[in-house]
Amino acid sequence: MSSASDAGGTAQQARAQAQALDQEDPLAFTRSEFNIPTVADIASTRLADPGSKGSSEMRESESAKCIYLCGNSLGLQPKRTPTRINQYLSTWAAQGVQGHFKPLEGSPLPTWLDADAQAAELIAPIVGAAPSEVAVMQTLTANLHLLMSAFYRPDINGKHKIILESKAFPSDHFAVETQLRHHGLNPKTSMVTIESPFSQDNVPSTYDIMSVISTHAATTALLLLPGIQYYTGQLLDINVITAFAHKHDIFVIWDLAHAVGNVPLSLHDWNADAAAWCSYKYLNSGPGSIGGLFVHERHSQVTKAVTDTKPEEGYTNRLAGWWGNDKSSRFTMANKFHPVAGAAGFQLSNPSILDITSLSASLEVFGLAGGMQPLRKKSLRLTAYLETLLAGMKEEDKAMFRIITPSDPRQRGAQLSILLADGLLGIVMSTLEARGVIADERKPDVIRVAPAPLYNTFEDCVRFVQVFSLALESGRRARGE
Structure with a gap:
């Protein structure tokens, strides 16, 4: 793979090389499924009118589009999202409460009663689970609390600690601190944090994590880790770490906020206990939209029928709500909670159909792409290409930053985290934005850049590096260099 300088030393040649790669990309068509803001859009301080012909034509012009590399924070809007939401609104307007139960001829949408079940079917292959093991519900941190309320059972004289990074x-x-206090425990004695003694940027290896687990195994009840670390972009070995924790009788919950829709997951086959995620990053459901959770089938069985004399028995106790109740008795209004088997039994209230409709619209695009395996294949190429371009920058540029994300592609997703020299963050971010580049900052000195394979291109990577070089040059001038 050639860097920008290897490609002939000119911006035009670098762009031409990237455009050739984009033309060969079998997933290039998915970019047209998204509304990509223009440079004018992101500079504007007025509400855009998406219905105006000029705005639509401008958005379709590749030269006018911004360089959006921020899917790790908020994914772009699929074009089918407004269509699906309008269909939902039309159902509500025309059917009122009947929308809960009444299928409509010609509608691609499920009844509202079944919307969560359909969404579970769509997202199950993305996380590598059976549909019965996932529930689309609540938000990320709420779901973490719900999972801990069910599965964190501390014994002050035995296993009571929670390990996290x-x-x-x-x-x-x-969430961990307040769960500990909820159980009357002191975070100073019941919370263990993982640090790497060997990594300059505190990127713990699997060995580092397993060492902490081993040290505290006799007193640890729960392990909470991210699938991908939000700051560094490191992808953890979920399979190996889970198996190691299980050897020490430790329940494991995975926070998959930055992993879901980014890397292939096999939660069922990896024997993961539980996981939670948001859907507004790589899943493109919209800001603050609905989250989801996974509970392995061995933890969500219901072994007694709802008609048994003791309906409170036969399942793992959890904080409950009526939507988690068995569907056969959900609308009987009896005050006897008996959950439906599977992750759906952890639901509380009826979910936001608006949110589920938006999420499902994006999941349709994942289906068009063929799922996570082809997306991961493209993502590996995109991120490696970006890394190569950064490595090919001028020496005076490279002296002002370094990548803290692991260089091993197996240990990262789409994101590269770039650590800038002291004091550069503000001027770099303002220069990027002024030139139509949307990236993400984490103070004091890191920018996160994530080429998402559903809508980003190799040309995006080239254009970013060219603007990034100008931003670094502005930084040098500001420092008098």
């Missing part, structure tokens, strides 16, 4: 996403950290 030292640089966990703050919400995960808060």
